[in-house]
Amino acid sequence: MKLWGGRFTKPTNQLVDEYTASISFDQKLAKYDIQGSLAHVDMLSKCRIISESDAKTIANGLKAVASKIEAGDAVLSEDNEDIHMNVEKLLIDEVGTVGGKLHTGRSRNDQVALDMRLYLREALITISQLLVEVLQALHKQAKANLDTVLPGYTHLQRAQPVLFAHHMIAYVFMFQRDIERLTDSWKRVNKSPLGAGALAGTSFPIDRHYVAEKLHFDGICENSLDAVSDRDFVVEFLSNASLISMHLSRLCEELVQWSSAEFNFIELDDAFSTGSSMMPQKKNPDVAELVRGKTGRVYGHLMGMLTTLKGLPLAYNKDMQEDKEGMFDTVETLKGALALFAPMIETMQVKKEEMYAAVAKDYSNATDLADYLVGKDLPFREAHAVVGQVVLYSIQHNMYLLDLSLEEFQQFSPLIAKDIYDVLAPKAVVNARNVAGGTAKNRVEDQLTAAEGLIKKS
Ligand code: ARG
Numbered sequence: 001m002k003l004w005g006g007r008f009t010k011p012t013n014q015l016v017d018e019y020t021a022s023i024s025f026d027q028k029l030a031k032y033d034i035q036g037s038l039a040h041v042d043m044l045s046k047c048r049i050i051s052e053s054d055a056k057t058i059a060n061g062l063k064a065v066a067s068k069i070e071a072g073d074a075v076l077s078e079d080n081e082d083i084h085m086n087v088e089k090l091l092i093d094e095v096g097t098v099g100g101k102l103h104t105g106r107s108r109n110d111q112v113a114l115d116m117r118l119y120l121r122e123a124l125i126t127i128s129q130l131l132v133e134v135l136q137a138l139h140k141q142a143k144a145n146l147d148t149v150l151p152g153y154t155h156l157q158r159a160q161p162v163l164f165a166h167h168m169i170a171y172v173f174m175f176q177r178d179i180e181r182l183t184d185s186w187k188r189v190n191k192s193p194l195g196a197g198a199l200a201g202t203s204f205p206i207d208r209h210y211v212a213e214k215l216h217f218d219g220i221c222e223n224s225l226d227a228v229s230d231r232d233f234v235v236e237f238l239s240n241a242s243l244i245s246m247h248l249s250r251l252c253e254e255l256v257q258w259s260s261a262e263f264n265f266i267e268l269d270d271a272f273s274t275g276s277s278m279m280p281q282k283k284n285p286d287v288a289e290l291v292r293g294k295t296g297r298v299y300g301h302l303m304g305m306l307t308t309l310k311g312l313p314l315a316y317n318k319d320m321q322e323d324k325e326g327m328f329d330t331v332e333t334l335k336g337a338l339a340l341f342a343p344m345i346e347t348m349q350v351k352k353e354e355m356y357a358a359v360a361k362d363y364s365n366a367t368d369l370a371d372y373l374v375g376k377d378l379p380f381r382e383a384h385a386v387v388g389q390v391v392l393y394s395i396q397h398n399m400y401l402l403d404l405s406l407e408e409f410q411q412f413s414p415l416i417a418k419d420i421y422d423v424l425a426p427k428a429v430v431n432a433r434n435v436a437g438g439t440a441k442n443r444v445e446d447q448l449t450a451a452e453g454l455i456k457k458s
Pocket of ligand 1: 084108109112318
């Protein structure tokens, strides 16, 4: 007999049971479901809705059910549809009919919204902590590479040299904003929906604030319809997760490129690389590729949730059961990626000489030649044209700018003097960008200090 079987004259079709059940995936919520029930039953007795002794029996029963589920000794069945009714059934098996008092003044609708919030709260903490570890790893690489120069790119064409530390800190700031977004979302997640009932509240004299406090919520959802109907906190999480995945994916793309023979800028540690079943020489950046690849499923879950919700009238609709798998998968996907990310970054070997060679054999100091001419009062547009000619000449003669003789330079502009060789040296080019946020070493050191402060705060 179903817990709700009273008004039915025959059992549900087996296929209906299979189709509507969520126990195969919402059993992940068992711990939170029981945590919520313990707070609820405590409140029921405090408000004299059930007796103290019944409450005690139920609480003890719930704890016994929790241990059984945790030990894998409980049978969770599709006949009982979801985690909420499975727990209730197990409770009644444990303590008898008094267990049936637990659901007084409560619906699965406020219950499931509560479970989702309790689950997400814990996930937010874990993911933020893992992100801090990524920040620390990036920061460490930055600190170790304050003198490492590599080509900076636009359009994936060499543009201007930058410090590798500068590049690493760029990601520190991105991930720091991700943490900030997760932290900010906390105040919207951390509200208790319990007591909203099925949709309209309850006729029992419950104390919603008491339950909220017991479960360490900052307050209650003020409107019962809103409390059971919206999953905007799930959408917000999936959206924040999408941004994290996007940032991870961009860095992964760079790691993949940099570890190719074409770039040869880094080598990922053996422990964070994989081989080929056929080609003995291969060392593949599988982790970085897979993190990049899994971004797709995270975006997919965001789109899925938004689409599921878009046409739903208030209040609860069964469609909303679809909120779970995407959220669980996103949490697991992020945890998996982030746990690998910090050690992968920390152990990656930075090939300073190769990076420097790529800068030296390049025209990325061309802007500095133009800026030099501007310093001699040539309008920038004219300087740009002159340097374009110098670059063309150099390419045609198989040279880089620093290979030109002073006479050759002066054929293009008499304003060029022999100090040009100091100006065009890679380190000088980097240090010329001495502006707040720029790539000059002292400016990058400032950013490193700022990033350190942010990491401590996170
Ligand atoms: N398993 C359901 C879900 O995840 C729980 C709420 C069911 N409520 C209902 N009235 N059928 O959404």
